[in-house]
Amino acid sequence: MxxxxxxxxxxxxxxxxxxxxxxxxxxxxxxxxxxxMMASNFPAGMDEDRISAMAAALLAMGERTARELNRGNLDQxxxxxxxxxxxxxxxxxxxxxxxxxxxxxxxxxIFLDMNRAAAELTRxx
Amino acid sequence: MxxxxxxxxxxxxxxxxxxxxxxxxxxxxxxxxxxxMMASNFPAGMDEDRISAMAAALLAMGERTARELNRGNLDQxxxxxxxxxxxxxxxxxxxxxxxxxxxxxxxxxIFLDMNRAAAELTRxx
Numbered sequence: 199m200x201x202x203x204x205x206x207x208x209x210x211x212x213x214x215x216x217x218x219x220x221x222x223x224x225x226x227x228x229x230x231x232x233x234x235m236m237a238s239n240f241p242a243g244m245d246e247d248r249i250s251a252m253a254a255a256l257l258a259m260g261e262r263t264a265r266e267l268n269r270g271n272l273d274q275x276x277x278x279x280x281x282x283x284x285x286x287x288x289x290x291x292x293x294x295x296x297x298x299x300x301x302x303x304x305x306x307x308i309f310l311d312m313n314r315a316a317a318e319l320t321r322x323x
Numbered sequence: 324m325x326x327x328x329x330x331x332x333x334x335x336x337x338x339x340x341x342x343x344x345x346x347x348x349x350x351x352x353x354x355x356x357x358x359x360m361m362a363s364n365f366p367a368g369m370d371e372d373r374i375s376a377m378a379a380a381l382l383a384m385g386e387r388t389a390r391e392l393n394r395g396n397l398d399q400x401x402x403x404x405x406x407x408x409x410x411x412x413x414x415x416x417x418x419x420x421x422x423x424x425x426x427x428x429x430x431x432x433i434f435l436d437m438n439r440a441a442a443e444l445t446r447x448x
Binding site for chain 2: 267268284298
């Protein structure tokens with residue numbers, strides 16, 4: 199039981215730290231590759247289930263695309279809308295790091311911080 | 324009939340010009356939003372049907388994600404694999420510009436060139 203709690207705390211600490219790096223990151227989460235929430239740092243009013251389900255579906259589609267078009271193992275998926283970005287990044291074989299950003303986000307910085315967070319998550323998961 | 328040919332030529336000219344901007348762009352295409360090929364510039368051996376089908380499926384998923392997560396209208400989808408990238412960019416209400424790039428591609432430059440090509444395609448389609 200203690201082990202589970204401490205893993206959850208560790209995941210939350212990584213997400214909190216990632217969210218704190220930039221005001222343009224609106225929400226962060228770690229979901230399992232089958233679309234279940236592992237940890238999240240969302241503002242009130244965001245629907246966790248919706249985000250994890252969309253992330254898993256997009257990830258599956260991205261994986262299939264990368265494989266079919268010989269791009270190799272999936273590393274990142276990035277969706278840009280008029281109001282902002284959704285970024286998915288693999289975190290080990292079982293986890294996916296998700297970030298929702300505003301349209302003002304500086305992507306180079308966000309990718310750098312997400313890569314670091316994904317590497318930390320990979321060690322924990 | 325003539326009009327169709329000249330539109331097709333114009334689409335091909337834009338794709339050729341885009342492919343010529345960087346040796347890291349392996350293939351370019353314009354597909355309709357329902358996944359049918361409109362024009363393409365592929366090396367021999369690449370499967371056009373597979374690319375257009377994957378592009379349309381990924382686009383639909385990206386659109387749904389952007390809408391559900393309040394990111395606004397879909398602008399770009401980007402999939403990074405270990406061996407390279409797939410980039411989709413809206414080109415008007417009916418077209419999608421697709422580019423397959425190697426992993427060495429400089430994304431800032433490729434996005435710039437793709438944005439210009441997408442603006443030209445929007446005028447034609």
